[in-house]
Amino acid sequence: MKLGFSEAEEAFRAECAAWLQAQMTGEFADIRGIHTLTDMPERRKEWEQHLGKHGWGCIGWPRQWGGRDATLAEQVIFAEEYARSGAPGRINHIGIELAGPTILAFGTEEQKQRFLPDIAAGKTIFCQGFSEPNAGSDLASVRTKGRLESGEWVVNGQKIWTSLAHISDWIFVVARTEEGSKGPKGLTFLMMPLDQDGIEVRGIRQINGDAEFNETFFTDARCPADSLIGNIGDGWKIAMGLLAFERGVSTLGQQMGFRNELDAIIAAAKDNGAANDPLIRQRIAKAEIGLRLMRYGALRMLSNSDHSKIDGAALTYKIQWASWRRDLGELAMDVLGQAGEIAGGSAYEWGMLPNLFLFSRSDTIYGGTNQIQRNLIAERGLGMPREPRGDL
Amino acid sequence: MMDFTLNEEQLMFAETARQLFADMSGPDQWLEQMESGAARIEARWNAIAENGLGLLLLPEASGGMGLGELDFALIAEQAGYAALPDPLVESAGVAAPLLAAIDPEHPLLADPSVSIAIQHPQNPLVADADVAGGIILHRDGEAWLAAPDQVTLTPRESIDPFRRLFAVAWDTASATRLGQADWDLALDRGALFSAAQGLGLAQRAVDMAVDYAKDRQQFGKPIGTYQAVKHHLATAQVAIEFARPVVQAAAAELAHGDVQSRARVSHAKLVALEAADNAARISIQVHGAMGYSWEVDVHLFLKRALALTNSWGTPYFHRQRVAQRIFTQPTGPDQTFAREIEHA
Numbered sequence A: 001m002k003l004g005f006s007e008a009e010e011a012f013r014a015e016c017a018a019w020l021q022a023q024m025t026g027e028f029a030d031i032r033g034i035h036t037l038t039d040m041p042e043r044r045k046e047w048e049q050h051l052g053k054h055g056w057g058c059i060g061w062p063r064q065w066g067g068r069d070a071t072l073a074e075q076v077i078f079a080e081e082y083a084r085s086g087a088p089g090r091i092n093h094i095g096i097e098l099a100g101p102t103i104l105a106f107g108t109e110e111q112k113q114r115f116l117p118d119i120a121a122g123k124t125i126f127c128q129g130f131s132e133p134n135a136g137s138d139l140a141s142v143r144t145k146g147r148l149e150s151g152e153w154v155v156n157g158q159k160i161w162t163s164l165a166h167i168s169d170w171i172f173v174v175a176r177t178e179e180g181s182k183g184p185k186g187l188t189f190l191m192m193p194l195d196q197d198g199i200e201v202r203g204i205r206q207i208n209g210d211a212e213f214n215e216t217f218f219t220d221a222r223c224p225a226d227s228l229i230g231n232i233g234d235g236w237k238i239a240m241g242l243l244a245f246e247r248g249v250s251t252l253g254q255q256m257g258f259r260n261e262l263d264a265i266i267a268a269a270k271d272n273g274a275a276n277d278p279l280i281r282q283r284i285a286k287a288e289i290g291l292r293l294m295r296y297g298a299l300r301m302l303s304n305s306d307h308s309k310i311d312g313a314a315l316t317y318k319i320q321w322a323s324w325r326r327d328l329g330e331l332a333m334d335v336l337g338q339a340g341e342i343a344g345g346s347a348y349e350w351g352m353l354p355n356l357f358l359f360s361r362s363d364t365i366y367g368g369t370n371q372i373q374r375n376l377i378a379e380r381g382l383g384m385p386r387e388p389r390g391d392l
Numbered sequence B: 001m002m003d004f005t006l007n008e009e010q011l012m013f014a015e016t017a018r019q020l021f022a023d024m025s026g027p028d029q030w031l032e033q034m035e036s037g038a039a040r041i042e043a044r045w046n047a048i049a050e051n052g053l054g055l056l057l058l059p060e061a062s063g064g065m066g067l068g069e070l071d072f073a074l075i076a077e078q079a080g081y082a083a084l085p086d087p088l089v090e091s092a093g094v095a096a097p098l099l100a101a102i103d104p105e106h107p108l109l110a111d112p113s114v115s116i117a118i119q120h121p122q123n124p125l126v127a128d129a130d131v132a133g134g135i136i137l138h139r140d141g142e143a144w145l146a147a148p149d150q151v152t153l154t155p156r157e158s159i160d161p162f163r164r165l166f167a168v169a170w171d172t173a174s175a176t177r178l179g180q181a182d183w184d185l186a187l188d189r190g191a192l193f194s195a196a197q198g199l200g201l202a203q204r205a206v207d208m209a210v211d212y213a214k215d216r217q218q219f220g221k222p223i224g225t226y227q228a229v230k231h232h233l234a235t236a237q238v239a240i241e242f243a244r245p246v247v248q249a250a251a252a253e254l255a256h257g258d259v260q261s262r263a264r265v266s267h268a269k270l271v272a273l274e275a276a277d278n279a280a281r282i283s284i285q286v287h288g289a290m291g292y293s294w295e296v297d298v299h300l301f302l303k304r305a306l307a308l309t310n311s312w313g314t315p316y317f318h319r320q321r322v323a324q325r326i327f328t329q330p331t332g333p334d335q336t337f338a339r340e341i342e343h344a
Ligand SMILES: Cc1cc2nc3c(=O)[nH]c(=O)nc-3n(C[C@H](O)[C@H](O)[C@H](O)COP(=O)(O)OP(=O)(O)OC[C@H]3O[C@@H](n4cnc5c(N)ncnc54)[C@H](O)[C@@H]3O)c2cc1C
Pocket: A127, A128, A129, A130, A131, A132, A135, A136, A137, A138, A160, A161, A162, A163, A164, A213, A362, A365, A366, A367, A368, A369, A370, A371, A372, A375, A389, B216, B218, B219, B223, B226, B227, B228, B229, B285, B286, B287, B288, B289, B290, B292
């Protein structure tokens, strides 16, 4: 056992830090510290392209496709330094962490050439069209239909909660392509351009006042016949592969963002005297312990070269960080007291900590709710009998 | 021992309030008011006045009914259940009685459709100050009164979309001196009625989630079938059931104005708003992404609970008051219910 990073890794850290710092105090200082996913979309698209141009767009990808072949440890280091620099959340998170790896793993050579370089360059922003009004936790019951018609896929139906669809270029969709099929069978994974008459995107307001997610309607929406990943009917397999990416490495680097949030809480507590309240002190200590717990968990996961074991650990990781961050949001409000309840300006717009409180209510919902995560850990991880569910 | 049964008159007023709010403060009206940004819906405010809901705590000498805190707490609970945007609770539960204690015949008290706002040392901002007939102000222990146009009001955006808060700047030259006022009693009433609203908020959050869990199907069954969902809601309900008698006992004893009754009010505020906060969070979780969206209304209950948690004394303040009882009064098995036994 050995803790910490190697010298080469520390050198890499210094390189990332220097570059990011220079951007965030220079050309992109105006987008530093933005804590929502929706503010200043145009500047953030420029930022994505700037990252791409300098080879920092998707460092974990192969060089061939615009990446740097970065190791897991390097990816984590980059994500940490990214958060430390105050750079804004990646609006192409879905493209880089989900669509890209899925195309890499399951796409054809032609699809790789078509999509990967543009994602890496920050020119193609992707969103995720999985959930539907009646298919949330129960993703396999999607109803959006796709059929092949004279060399094109024609898609009809509705997706919902599609994050950032309003600023994205492409959407990947799980559609039912076999008439009369049920559950995980008969689904196909399609990539569709959003800019077409058959697709309409309508914003949905969230409890923090922001409108990050959308309803996405498909009315005879179209994409070429070769827009599917895998084969017809493979949709479930591909979607599950993608969700494994979602639960895996992509979340590890979050910890530095969490560190920033905890530090802001500590600063606020010192500033307003809440740090003198023994109960608050105890909870801050508890939050710090929880953060370090995740840190060790991540380092252990990274040091494990056996990827099947990484998947096992990743299974428990989502519920851990989501619950921790939700508690952090509550702590933030208790530290701020009356001030936390008042917006800075006259609009319903929130500073970092009240926004953390509001936004973190969704951490335990998206990407698999806490209840679903516990079911997975108990049933898949511990091999316990499945809770009786419906016929599907 | 204590008797927790409510009398017919109490139940009747609570029922009137429940019905009125059910008709006039529901999802349609919340939406309407959020979209228009209007300070209030006039028809609803007039109905509240016509039904005398604001008169319960006012002494008879001021044209009120001279009833007690428990009676009004039942109305406040209903206001919580309906996330009522109007200033009924603070105006009729705190401000008007304070004014009546100083000057029972004050003209502001004559018209029940006129609301009164109140500034209290524990609350940095004043709610609904712009629509009030008068604002009771605080300086060096004395109460002053001013009309909204005699002071400078700066709106401040609250996390609760229906809470209309203002910073008030004023000077004595443009206000009327009322004299000494019982600010401690005002605080106790504000805290108690916040607690009562908390009970209503909590129950509504649970009821919404229960309805949704019966209706929403995933994996071919209503999500309420799954124990993870059921257990969450059962836990929320347990907290409500245990908070309710604490609120009622605090209401019944509030008039004592001593270290015991204050600790009890504090206890009530802590547990009722914790129950509300917890129920609202669980309700959001049970609603999934729906619960995280603005249109589904559950968030209103989370936000009102948060706003009330921090008004009329923060949790820190109220835990201190409970601690003060513990460390200044005799303790022991015979002291736990001392007041109740004395009254048996
Ligand atoms: C901020 C945010 C962003 C999102 N972005 C996207 C996106 O970009 N693309 C996309 O496709 N989707 C997105 N989603 C949707 C997200 O994936 C779903 O919200 C999630 O899968 C849960 O589905 P649901 O909301 O329909 O809740 P439901 O599945 O209806 O669940 C409601 C409640 O029932 C519980 N429940 C359901 N089934 C069970 C069971 N078997 N056992 C125990 N409890 C159960 C749940 O835990 C939850 O508490 C987003 C959601 C949020 C909140």
